Amino acid sequence: MTAATSPVAIPERAEGRTILVVARKELADALASRWFWMWVAAFAGLAATLALVALPGSRVAASASFSRTAASLVALVQVIVPLMGLTLGAQAIASQREHGALRFLLSHPVNRTEAFWGIYLGLAAALVTAVAAGFGAAGLVTAIRTGGTRTGAFLWIAVGAAILVLAMLGIGMLVSTFTRRTSSALGxxxxxWLGLVFLGDLGLMGTAVATRMPVSALFAVTVANPVEAFRLAALASFTRSLDVLGPAGTYAVNVLGDALVPVIVGVLGLWFVLPAAAAWARFRSPRQDL
Amino acid sequence: MIEIRNLTKRYGPVTVVDDFSLEVPAGEAVALWGPNGAGKTTVVRCILGLVDYEGTIVVDGLDARTRGKAVRSRIGYVAQELAFYDDMAVLDVLDYSAALRGLTMERVDEVVETFRLGDHRTKRVGELSGGLKQRLGLAAALLPDPPVLLLDEPTASLDAHSREETIGLFEDLRAQGRTIVLTTHHMEEMGMLVDRVVAMENGRIVTECPPGELAERLGLRVWLHLIVDPDERSEAQRVLEEAGLGARRNAAGLVVEVPAQEKGRALALLHRAGIELRDLEVWT
Known part of the structure; x- marks a missing residue:
């Protein structure tokens, strides 16, 4: 081997090929992780169990009680899916920085944009796989019990859950770009997660009662929470029942009518795009030391 | 090949590299030498674009700040230890590195053969010895056959056997005419590996010289622990002190402080006095 003198010309712009190489590696790492499969097993197992328990045996009755099953699934997604996305995202950058993997990666002809979106895409693929596994298990049970009559609504919830998990991944990665230690990022x-899932629901309700918050403000604050936005979007797609949607949801149905779902999906879309974009902007800044 | 002008790096109020300038012509091997915290690794990270900096770094005519990818395509980087991909197989690490550089798998086969990694290709990185990990790191760094090598404390975490093996690999690379920048705090290996030493302290260059002159330039001293028979210790102490070398006795022998470049003098004095040396340790 002799010293080379004329390496291949390398463009400075981000290249899709490099992003895919990094993404494949991240996906393979996630799929090889025991933690990931524990998440998948827990989510799929709980989703299938919920579907089994909530749907009665008869196909006619089962179809009618799909709303109850869907509401249970949405409640499960609200708790598990954000935690999956947030924790995986929070570890993404901080862990690689802590262990030196980022330095190894960026010692190659790879720029920060390629590294970031490669990591994001790989993790996104892993998380969507996990959500698909959970909904696949629940969907199988539901299809067998209901004869597949509510497939559209079911798929809508699954797509919503996928967008929610990607939004959470973006938030987690944003956290990860600000922290140097994995333990801090996870904390x-x-x-x-606690804020979005529990305080955003029970805390908000308590505050609304205590401060006599107008229902319009309550709706705005509710929708600003991506977990609640997912819940409203998912439930509004198959029911307008007051007890399921809660006071803010009922107000939203009355005021926005058919525009409710597009508005909430738009909010979810912003949560999907903005945190990831902010994380990318911070990570790619040359002022950010790695 | 590498031109660094007025490089300064600050972390908050702390300046870790302070107005550092260095030119490394093509084919030269240079060591950045100094204690921990001297700023050696930070210089390497600046060259790679891993940290923000003030000043200018040009590699092979390309500005490292604006042409980072092109600069890194010309560099093979070996870190202190390849410890972060413990769960990956040896071959997977090389495949990944090759894919990132757009190289063919045939090239991976070539370096596997060159670095005698064939018997280890399916082993997990975590199962490898320190020496094998460094061999793997070096194999990954040399995949693109780069004209520049950055070696960051490459022998720091190795045992004596692995260190010797790794130094042997580096000697081969030096003989191939690559431009090498090596960071180290081991003085003894520099003579074998580099043409020039740049001594650093608190982020600044203290001196530059051939490796053989560094100890004298900096007035560096080492301690020799000389193991001699108990009935000869008094005589050995007298001989050394008469020659102007401060010696003190301990339970096993004598401890003598000498200039780092004159270690042989104490041994020669004892030899001439007919005092048999049982063993020897060098404390730095």
């Missing part, structure tokens, strides 16, 4: 991610 912040769990805190955000």
């Amino acid at each position: 912040i991610a769990v805190f955000i």
